[in-house]
Amino acid sequence: MTAPDMPQSPPRAWQRMLSGRRLDLLHPSPDDIDIEDIAHGLARVARWNGQTVGEHAFSVAQHCLVVTEIVAELHADASRQFLRAALLHDAAEYVIGDLISPFKAAIGLDYKAFETRLMSAIHERFDITDVSDAMRVAIKNADRIAAFYEATTLAGFEIVEARTYFGHASIPLYLAKRLEKLVAWPANTAQSDYLAIYDNVAEL
Numbered sequence: 001m002t003a004p005d006m007p008q009s010p011p012r013a014w015q016r017m018l019s020g021r022r023l024d025l026l027h028p029s030p031d032d033i034d035i036e037d038i039a040h041g042l043a044r045v046a047r048w049n050g051q052t053v054g055e056h057a058f059s060v061a062q063h064c065l066v067v068t069e070i071v072a073e074l075h076a077d078a079s080r081q082f083l084r085a086a087l088l089h090d091a092a093e094y095v096i097g098d099l100i101s102p103f104k105a106a107i108g109l110d111y112k113a114f115e116t117r118l119m120s121a122i123h124e125r126f127d128i129t130d131v132s133d134a135m136r137v138a139i140k141n142a143d144r145i146a147a148f149y150e151a152t153t154l155a156g157f158e159i160v161e162a163r164t165y166f167g168h169a170s171i172p173l174y175l176a177k178r179l180e181k182l183v184a185w186p187a188n189t190a191q192s193d194y195l196a197i198y199d200n201v202a203e204l
Contacts, residue, residue, distance in 0.1 A: 015095060023095065028118050030125035035198055038122075041094030043191035052154040058184040060093050061194040063146060066182070068197060070142035073175050083201040085128045086139050087194070092118040127203055145169050149179035 014022045017037040024032065039061060046057035064087050071078055071086040078086075092115050123129065148166040151157035162168075171179075185193075 025095065025114075025118075028121040030121045033122055033125040035126070035195065038088070038091050038094045039191045039194040039198070042091070043187040043194065045093050045097055047150060048155045051156070052150075052184060053156070054154065054184045056184040056186050058150060058154050058182075059187060059190045060090050061187075061190040062185050063150065064088070064090055065190070065193055065197060066146045066150075066179070067139065067142045068201075070145050070171070070175070070179075071138060074142065074171070075138060080201045080203060081128055081130065082135050082138075084126055084198075085123075085131050085135060086142065087197060087201060088122055088126060088128065089139050089143065091122045141169060145171060145179070149176075149182060153180060153182045154184065 013026045014024045016022050017032075017034065018040060019034045019037050021032045021034055021037065023029075042061035042064065043059050045060045046052075047060055047063050048058065050057050052058045067089060068083055068086040072083060075082065095118060096115060123131075144166050148162050148168060151162040151166060152159055157165075159168075
């Protein structure tokens with residue numbers, strides 16, 4: 001049998017994580033998802049395609065912490081599950097990276113279906129099983145608030161431009177002042193803080 005006639009092995013569709021787990025990317029199992037892997041990966045994925053000011057990239061892990069902080073500030077009665085959902089709202093990006101919105105739109109539905117399967121496995125793994133529409137809206141609102149302040153403090157957007165793309169929700173002045181001082185953290189700091197907040201919102 002000549003080389004061109006040799007049977008071809010199927011392409012590898014799993015990723016080996018530092019924990020030793022192998023995550024099947026096409027059929028992700030909750031058993032192969034670990035918070036340490038998520039924190040490590042997200043702390044090394046740059047938001048805004050790395051186009052932010054400062055010595056360090058602004059990571060998805062730090063973004064998730066900002067979103068969780070906003071949810072906690074605006075919803076004082078938020079349950080642990082609510083806060084876990086906020087912390088893990090971009091968790092799929094530890095595998096697929098942070099594609100900017102225009103690129104996601106260009107890729108289309110196949111990307112979204114892949115992301116949805118992975119997020120379903122993540123939600124099952126971390127017992128995020130009862131997220132109401134109101135909670136989803138609140139997390140999305142916090143996500144947009146975070147994006148607005150990231151855009152204007154780190155990514156070079158003018159305020160008017162950022163309002164066009166991300167809106168500008170009314171938030172308490174003390175929170176706005178904090179968000180106006182965003183500084184990108186080193187990866188190790190983002191990773192350790194992500195794990196610390198996860199410990200706070202994990203089910204007891």
